[in-house]
Amino acid sequence: MTARAAEDRPPEAPALPAPAGTRARALGRLLVPVLLFAAFAALPAAADALGQTFLVSFATRVMILALAAMSLDLILGYGGLVSFGHAAFLGIGAYAVGIAAEEGLTEGLAVFPLAIAAAALFALATGAVSLRTRGVYFIMITLAFGQMAFFTAISLSAYGGDDGLTIWGRTEFLGGTPLEDDRAFYFVVLGCLAACYLLARAIVASRFGRVLQAARQSPGRVAALGLDPFAYQLAAYAIAGGFAGLAGALLANHTEFVSPAYMSWHRSGELIVMVILGGMGSFHGAILGAIVYLGLEEALSHLTEHWRLLFGPFLVLVVLHARGGLLSLLPVRPRDG
Amino acid sequence: MAEALLRLERLEKSYGALRVTDAVTLDVRPGEIHALIGPNGAGKTTLIGEIAGQVRPDAGRILFAGEDVTRLPVHARARRGLARSFQITNVLPDFTALENVALAAQARAGSSFRFFRPAARDEALNGRAAEALAGVGLAARGGIRADALSHGERRALELAIALVQEPKLLLLDEPMAGTGREESTALTRMLQRLRGSRAILLVEHDMEAVFALADRISVLVYGRVVATGSPAEIRADPVVREAYLGEGE
Numbered sequence: 118m119t120a121r122a123a124e125d126r127p128p129e130a131p132a133l134p135a136p137a138g139t140r141a142r143a144l145g146r147l148l149v150p151v152l153l154f155a156a157f158a159a160l161p162a163a164a165d166a167l168g169q170t171f172l173v174s175f176a177t178r179v180m181i182l183a184l185a186a187m188s189l190d191l192i193l194g195y196g197g198l199v200s201f202g203h204a205a206f207l208g209i210g211a212y213a214v215g216i217a218a219e220e221g222l223t224e225g226l227a228v229f230p231l232a233i234a235a236a237a238l239f240a241l242a243t244g245a246v247s248l249r250t251r252g253v254y255f256i257m258i259t260l261a262f263g264q265m266a267f268f269t270a271i272s273l274s275a276y277g278g279d280d281g282l283t284i285w286g287r288t289e290f291l292g293g294t295p296l297e298d299d300r301a302f303y304f305v306v307l308g309c310l311a312a313c314y315l316l317a318r319a320i321v322a323s324r325f326g327r328v329l330q331a332a333r334q335s336p337g338r339v340a341a342l343g344l345d346p347f348a349y350q351l352a353a354y355a356i357a358g359g360f361a362g363l364a365g366a367l368l369a370n371h372t373e374f375v376s377p378a379y380m381s382w383h384r385s386g387e388l389i390v391m392v393i394l395g396g397m398g399s400f401h402g403a404i405l406g407a408i409v410y411l412g413l414e415e416a417l418s419h420l421t422e423h424w425r426l427l428f429g430p431f432l433v434l435v436v437l438h439a440r441g442g443l444l445s446l447l448p449v450r451p452r453d454g
Numbered sequence: 455m456a457e458a459l460l461r462l463e464r465l466e467k468s469y470g471a472l473r474v475t476d477a478v479t480l481d482v483r484p485g486e487i488h489a490l491i492g493p494n495g496a497g498k499t500t501l502i503g504e505i506a507g508q509v510r511p512d513a514g515r516i517l518f519a520g521e522d523v524t525r526l527p528v529h530a531r532a533r534r535g536l537a538r539s540f541q542i543t544n545v546l547p548d549f550t551a552l553e554n555v556a557l558a559a560q561a562r563a564g565s566s567f568r569f570f571r572p573a574a575r576d577e578a579l580n581g582r583a584a585e586a587l588a589g590v591g592l593a594a595r596g597g598i599r600a601d602a603l604s605h606g607e608r609r610a611l612e613l614a615i616a617l618v619q620e621p622k623l624l625l626l627d628e629p630m631a632g633t634g635r636e637e638s639t640a641l642t643r644m645l646q647r648l649r650g651s652r653a654i655l656l657v658e659h660d661m662e663a664v665f666a667l668a669d670r671i672s673v674l675v676y677g678r679v680v681a682t683g684s685p686a687e688i689r690a691d692p693v694v695r696e697a698y699l700g701e702g703e
Contacts, residue, residue: 342619
């Protein structure tokens with residue numbers, strides 16, 4: 118848990134032997150997310166000043182995938198569940214927007230809840246099966262469900278099939294089209310990311326979040342306390358699905374296009390890499406991971422089309438030398454003290 | 455004679471040709487400390503697993519507080535008032551000692567599908583947890599992560615977790631295992647204080663502790679209960695003496 122502060126402990130429990138670093142770390146836990154969000158808030162103005170307006174669109178994409186990575190971190194980092202089908206939730210959220218638009222439904226107050234509910238329900242149904250397995254079998258079964266969603270999207274010939282589906286206008290709100298303005302859309306995405314970040318942090322610090330984290334450490338201990346680990350993991354899985362569904366709805370609006378590729382297992386793998394890169398078990402770590410992953414992809418792909426040849430060794434170095442992800446290189450470590 | 459709190463009726467379990475639980479009938483009465491002893495490989499841990507719900511018996515019944523719980527999963531039995539400690543310490547390593555016990559208090563309090571209020575600032579849970587930690591001599595260690603505690607402290611932490619669940623029956627699977635002389639004496643005194651307040655089924659190799667604590671003792675050999683009786687009866691029992699001959703205990 119990242120939000121654990123020294124003052125939460127009862128008075129009779131003395132602080133750890135070295136309290137000097139504790140305050141710096143508590144400060145850092147606050148500082149990193151504040152700096153991240155401040156940077157996002159300031160980015161459009163900075164992009165204007167630098168004349169690099171494409172940055173706004175790029176950063177929009179980063180924030181959307183950061184939201185998806187964050188939702189994966191809820192079950193991967195906090196729940197200890199290596200889900201390899203997370204892209205399916207993202208894709209379902211995106212397709213909800215695309216299919217609704219195709220059918221003439223463009224009102225955001227209906228479309229966004231629909232996208233979130235569709236992804237959460239898919240997560241609930243597939244999670245109810247997947248969570249009966251453990252370890253490598255869980256990875257395989259979530260991958261299988263993800264691929265099922267992928268092939269279903271390909272076979273949806275009424276909605277573009279293999280070619281994907283173009284959306285002829287961003288989601289409306291009460292008849293208006295506030296999202297059509299890229300700048301406004303940017304801040305809507307930023308608002309969603311910030312709100313989900315705060316919500317996710319509240320969830321992991323709650324009673325529910327404690328059970329989820331305990332089930333990661335020892336399902337047997339949780340059961341011995343009278344709590345069924347399965348129920349808590351399933352609820353977390355569905356919540357993560359809902360968050361990812363929101364990210365998918367935003368992604369569809371951003372690209373004004375949905376495609377089966379959103380659900381491919383490559384995308385699921387990318388999300389896992391973002392979470393591990395940034396630091397599992399920290400939501401701002403997931404955001405940082407998305408920034409670094411997509412930033413490197415952007416920068417390196419300008420150098421060479423074989424950018425993965427450069428990205429691979431970088432990833433190996435991070436995993437070898439910064440076990441807790443990039444966050445562990447900062448003076449703030451996830452799940453620390 | 456009070457009615458049994460826990461009653462095992464002709465419980466059977468085999469792994470292939472090996473009978474690890476062989477027609478075990480045993481009862482634990484309310485408030486008694488019932489010790490289960492036996493040489494290594496007698497099937498004590500399997501029996502504890504069957505009572506807790508991890509191991510499904512092949513045949514027989516388990517009655518807890520008058521209810522047949524033979525087919526209930528672990529968490530459902532725990533909800534009905536069955537708490538346990540593990541032979542191999544099973545605490546949550548990333549949580550502090552206080553958080554470990556607070557989670558147990560939370561489970562006891564019922565509602566864990568609460569998503570928004572921070573659990574760390576729940577004073578009712580923290581208060582109960584701090585009290586339980588103080589009861590096992592860990593008052594000053596609440597803020598330490600469980601994986602930084604000594605082995606003996608983790609054993610004590612397990613006990614605090616089990617006690618905060620306020621169980622009707624406490625299953626203790628070798629609570630003294632791996633602890634030093636002083637720690638096991640302290641643990642014995644702690645269990646001594648619990649006498650009468652709740653039933654305890656104690657699996658233990660430390661015979662000094664067993665004979666100091668137990669109201670009744672059952673002896674398990676090759677999956678069979680060969681004797682049940684008071685400490686004095688067990689001490690005098692020729693079958694038991696033979697079973698333990700050469701074990702040096």
